[in-house]
Amino acid sequence: MSEAESAAAAVPAAAAGRKPRRLRGHKKGAVTCCVASSARPGVVASAGEDGCLCWFDLRTKDVLLTIEAANKPISSICFKPGNEDFVYASAGNEILSFDVRMGPQSKPLETYNYNRDEINQIAVSSKxxxxxxxxxxxxxxxxxxxxxxxxxxxxxxxxxxxxxxxxxxxxxxxxxxxxxxxxxxxxxxxxxxxxxxxxxxxxxxxxxxxxxxxxxxxxxxxxxxxxxxxxxxxxxxxxxxxxxxxxxxxxxxxxxxxxxxxxxxxxxxxxxxxxxxxxxxxxxxxxxxxxxxxxxxxxxxxxxxxxxxxxxxxxxxxxx
The missing domain is CATH 2.130.10.10 (YVTN repeat-like/Quinoprotein amine dehydrogenase)
Known part of the structure; x- marks a missing residue:
């Protein structure tokens, strides 16, 4: 699967009798995670086996931003509570953080390597x-x-x-x-x-x-x-x-x-x-x-x- 299908987009579309939208942006492989922004209605971020992070705005047709975050599949992503310009992603046993304002050339701001095995999901608290x-x-x-x-x-x-x-x-x-x-x-x-x-x-x-x-x-x-x-x-x-x-x-x-x-x-x-x-x-x-x-x-x-x-x-x- 090379397309991110947003649950956030599917709910209103189904209610209006329309077909769910398909958001295209990943290069290859499956989309492993898709999350909707709470601070920016209509904005969706996805991660995939291609190691990329993609941002979509449901009001537009094309992908807004693609970051080549890792050279291995990304298993999970989450926004930082209170400041969704920052996003965390897990790849293998690593956790990486990015500032999306830096655009496609964004490099990891922080890297954490405390897990000994492959990470399945990450979450960030308001604290x-x-x-x-x-x-x-x-x-x-x-x-x-x-x-x-x-x-x-x-x-x-x-x-x-x-x-x-x-x-x-x-x-x-x-x-x-x-x-x-x-x-x-x-x-x-x-x-x-x-x-x-x-x-x-x-x-x-x-x-x-x-x-x-x-x-x-x-x-x-x-x-x-x-x-x-x-x-x-x-x-x-x-x-x-x-x-x-x-x-x-x-x-x-x-x-x-x-x-x-x-x-x-x-x-x-x-x-x-x-x-x-x-x-x-x-x-x-x-x-x-x-x-x-x-x-x-x-x-x-x-x-x-x-x-x-x-x-x-x-x-x-x-x-x-």
Whole structure:
């Protein structure tokens, strides 16, 4: 695939009955990542196996800018919060930063080489921390202000760590998912997990209908995470959407999961009941509890194969 197909462009186009636009700019190979700007409506950045970064403005036909960022495939890109003139990209086990105002001849401003294996996804927080999830199952937290390794998050994942995101309303908290089917929430200032959910556990598999026809051979790998910015439905819910390898999408109420047990009332997200192993914040203990969360699968008209990507848009969620 040599074209970046923007989900940001596809939604309004579909609503108007038009065909999705195809954005052409990469030289060869697959487009590995595509992100929409929040500060500049209509601007989309993409990265590909050709090692290039491309910028598109949906109001124009041609690519605005192409930067030859690396001589190997780029696995992930993200804008710097608060200043989207700066972008971070991962290639192999490296992270590179660029200033797009420097144009096509832009050279890396900074390079970080703290990950030992190939990086799958990067994310940047508003506090200047950069997270990089890699094939070893580790997540490296880098301070872009002090330009040094801040913390190494390890031992939550026993396989590839495929995705990582910061939780905006909790500045010292990050969430990760992996090909061990686990979801983990971290206090990265202390380098420890606050709680984890194992989607591959017998309890969760027995409570889920996605193990039925068409899904029995697809493990519940966590491929992608999306965390709400301000909370959906008027800020009432602060959630994370989880794209799974068994074709299901989970919507987890993070504030409910992070709250101490004694302060929990009836679960607010209630469509299917599941059991999860979790660690209470601050006490280091684990126990079994019944937690209800939204579970969307093929029985509700959803996917019959792995979900590769999920996004949250204001009060609505779409997945692809």
């Amino acid at each position: 200047g921390f950069l997270a990089a999830a890699d094939d070893s199952g580790d997540v490296k937290i880098v301070s872009t202000i002090q330009k040094c390794l801040y913390k190494r998050l390890r031992e939550a994942h026993t396989s590839i760590c495929s995705t990582v995101q910061f939780i905006p309303w909790r500045p010292w908290t990050a969430i990760t998912g992996g090909l061990d089917s686990k979801l983990a929430v971290w206090d990265f200032s202390k380098g420890r997990t606050l709680f984890s959910i194992d989607n591959g556990s017998p309890e969760l598999q027995n409570g889920s209908s996605s193990g039925s026809a068409g899904q029995c051979l697809n493990p519940a790998f966590v491929h992608s995470l999306a965390v709400s910015e301000e909370g959906i439905l008027g800020g009432l819910y602060k959630v994370c959407a989880v794209a799974r390898g068994d074709g299901a999408v989970d919507v987890v109420d993070l504030e409910y999961e992070l709250a101490p047990s004694k302060s929990k009332g009836p679960p607010r997200l209630a469509t299917s009941t599941m059991s999860s192993k979790r660690t209470e914040p601050g006490d280091g203990s684990s126990n079994q509890c019944q937690v209800e969360r939204i579970h969307l699968d093929f029985t509700m008209g959803g996917h019959t194969a792995a979900v590769s990507c999920v996004s949250l848009f204001q009060a609505a969620m779409i997945h692809q």
